[in-house]
Amino acid sequence: MSFSTDDGLLLTKLRTLMKHSDYVPQSLNAYIVPGGDAHQNEYVAECDKRLPFISGFSRSIGTAVITDTTAALWVESAYFMQAKEESDASWKVMCQGNVNTPSVARYLCKVLKGPSVVGADPYLVNAGCWQDLEREFHRYGHVLIPVSTNLIDLLWEDRPRRTANAIFPLEIKYTGRSVTEKVVELRDKLEEENTNMIIITDLDEIAYLFNLRGSDIACNPVFFSYAVVTDTEVFLFVNKSQLTRAAKTDLMLESVNIKILSYKMISSFIRNKLSRFSGNVWLSTRSSHAIIRLVPKDRRLIKTSPIAKMKSVKNKTEINGMEESNLRDSSALCQYLCWLEGEAKNGRQTEISAANYLQMLREEQENYIGQCFPTISSAGPNSSIMYYLPTPETDRKITTEELHMCDSGAHYKDGTTDVTRTVHFGTPSKHEQESFTRVLKGLIAITTCVFPENTKGSTLDILGRKALWDVGLDYNHGTGHGIGMYLNVTEASSGISWCKDEDPVLVEGMFLTEEPGYYEEGKFGVRLENVMRIVKAETPQKSSKDRFLTFKTISFIPLQRKLIEHSMMTKKEIEWLNRYHSECRYKVGKILLLQGYEEVYDWLLRETEPI
């Protein structure tokens, strides 16, 4: 979907609504439009793309703020250039995370003259943000008020309907644990904190807990829902007509009695329930202000949801599925790279056509469901845009003259994948080789690192960057993120990044990506990404109490040798590379031969020769 950019007019209309007593409890001097939806999803449904609608910036990641005279848009540094190009002149684009960029609150406190009223949809702002805004505004004499009618929705005449796709069960052979078992563990966690109710607002946590999957948001196997678990009851709030018969049956067969209520009931249910229910309520730090304010202040425990950790630490069945699906996915990637090497010589393929072919190859793999995010397929200068998505206007040929970067992933019934390879089908420049090698050194440093149990992910972040930092370079994104088991490709509950707000410790059984990169504006970009499982480390020495962990890579796609500057690699790094390549050869080779892809197998042999 693309949005008109006549937002000069839109902004005028919005400013009228901001003063209109039919829609706002008080006349607003500023209105905040967050990029997310009511469930703080990273990707949002079409009907929730309010930020793109109002700003022209096509991603739903960021925050817009409209005052009577100004309009400003905060985006992460990775999207800064794109946002500047896509939004029109009415907008001032702010590079979030840059130390010199004012926060939304600070900006407003600067531009608002005299005590002012700022409004926002309380469903779209999480509780922590709401409180921070409120506090900062207060110091300047401003107030933040919840506006229950979303003003963007009023303006948005052809707003798509909310998706309501089928919700189906995921069999225990994939999930490894029944809903009942998960609820029992959850109740233990509630008890540990002296709470006896939890309100669950994250869609992937609900999908995980109930062993259900849906497709209400493109690329994300989730469905619009809320859930409430108390020490005696379990409630799922969902549009009932979306549940397949199989889903209903499976839920009924669980020995915890699961009551299904309508999605829209959540607020009135909580209000009602709490009036008849004593005890404390666990609310996720990610829950919206709208949900959290339903619970009396003195009964709230606002803390990372216990399900976030349960979900991020995979059980044996899930571990097995993640490894199998990532291996099958690697075989599709190898087929892709082998095919593209031939095509590049003829210049017949573009970023989009290549991505489509890759998807076709994945579709042939067992248990395939669909993409887990739109493929970042880029060539030459386009690859310098970190999260580039090709459009018909920008679609570039993949040739032997330039680097090609492909960052893609898929859902399978038994796992989710996410890999990036950067390749050159001709002769790379020395500078491209050196850049690639620095990124590769980062990848190897993370993969091979050994760390004590309970280390935070952020602690490891520098290992991915050090080879770049050494010469004055860096990348403006995290080094890795948690990944779901046929769930969201980005699980907020773990990761390797210094910029995470919440950074839980790393635990055996978690799966993370690692994806160091380097981007030279307007020239080229390099990113390498694998999925890794956290496993116990065998260390030559033992300290008295610490257990040590390390990573096991589960993506097996060759790292292009022609892009490696051997003289920059240490002996240990070369050993790792050769070992990794021999694993690729053995593991993926077996699948390719079984499936009769002999040409690809030959390519694999060539690409995995030791250096």
Place this chain on the structure above:
Amino acid sequence: MSFSTDDGLLLTKLRTLMKHSDYVPQSLNAYIVPGGDAHQNEYVAECDKRLPFISGFSRSIGTAVITDTTAALWVESAYFMQAKEESDASWKVMCQGNVNTPSVARYLCKVLKGPSVVGADPYLVNAGCWQDLEREFHRYGHVLIPVSTNLIDLLWEDRPRRTANAIFPLEIKYTGRSVTEKVVELRDKLEEENTNMIIITDLDEIAYLFNLRGSDIACNPVFFSYAVVTDTEVFLFVNKSQLTRAAKTDLMLESVNIKILSYKMISSFIRNKLSRFSGNVWLSTRSSHAIIRLVPKDRRLIKTSPIAKMKSVKNKTEINGMEESNLRDSSALCQYLCWLEGEAKNGRQTEISAANYLQMLREEQENYIGQCFPTISSAGPNSSIMYYLPTPETDRKITTEELHMCDSGAHYKDGTTDVTRTVHFGTPSKHEQESFTRVLKGLIAITTCVFPENTKGSTLDILGRKALWDVGLDYNHGTGHGIGMYLNVTEASSGISWCKDEDPVLVEGMFLTEEPGYYEEGKFGVRLENVMRIVKAETPQKSSKDRFLTFKTISFIPLQRKLIEHSMMTKKEIEWLNRYHSECRYKVGKILLLQGYEEVYDWLLRETEPI
């Protein structure tokens, strides 16, 4: 000072006071005794050693909790063994920071039966801690109440009087900036946050702001005080008789009008002032609950004090002083090590006598004031205790048979120092050499690292540990801390540690220590520590926006070559070592020759031979 350990009796008396209506507003089921004082100092005055008095544990770092039936003591892992040895059987010692150790709140919620009343001295608990405790207690039906009469003080019959030593001015040739200039900058910071008053509770911030020094707390050049700065006024709360005539004159000569009020006036002053004063008040996150609760909730900005950053980023004069004083200090350390090498052969020196001799050598240096912490002088197994302090009972000979570790530092009028060397005067074992080399690799990795401006200190922490982690070893303390300019040796406002709560970004002009280590219980310990200045880095490549920083070491004491296992060092590490040693030779050598220490100069030449 040592405390009796008949705390069975003390605890009985304390439990009586906990119910005594003369002293507590409500009968207490539990009483919390924090280790710190009213200003959250790391080191406390004798009169504030309430935790040692009640628990027997001789350090004032930790928290004691006494209920009707239990007594528990939380200490950092570095002090766990010591605390277990020093406290008697009535106490359960808890290893703070260990994931399996319950927090104080969680512990109390477990042991208290039914809704209970917990008390604490509100001056000794910072506002954040108080709030966290309050919240957690609330979920369990308990309440936390401020008890203004400190119950330990009631028990403590021969409690020392509060120190009230002379407060003298530090000349501008050492501070580089007048009080007026500092106050002007401070007011800018207040305005940026729309506050027009700040209450300053950290003693080193007050000493810094007013260019004064004192000696109310051993090893810390500070004095008991509070300060309040508004957009028009400056108030210093201090025992007036402590101010020297010179201090009074200097303060009078400043063009900001500084009013001096009595230390005891602070609470009534704030109450009075706020009733006649509108606007917001900046309070440090480190301020006590007693101070913070004086300010109405809706007028508080609770945030790291702006003075913390002003103080941590040194100006040109301070930079020069830090470099000069650390160099002079290095020359004293070289004299010490040369002398001790000879003494060790005769076995004439012990941990204590050697530390005394070192202090004598330092006293001969220009501008010497005193120790900045008690010297950690240890031999053999004693060095495996991270923060060991020798006592007459444990005092061990320094011989050619065992490692000797010396962690010491001093205040000079122009700077503060903090260095650790581990040496062997005989033949070290292979294992000792390997351990030393891993610690040295950590030291070099930190010193040589290049990082973008605005990197957090915690990001670099792993570099100090990696060579140990690789083989399954670690150290249970931070990798480095900020250091003051003739101020506290530990400045909380910067550091290199994954365990910091607040972790501001690293900025050019800050000074940090780095001190990786390794401790093998009951056998030996290795620690190496230098002071470093953050400087701009010259990088071979330039990324578009980031400026890069790096460290410049300012301690120049040879790292004992016989303890280095050459085969474990990379070429680059050896190059760094040889370069560092040639700097030691040149810089310290010059001083030694000027002062006529030819024997030490010969030692230095030997110890700095390239490897």
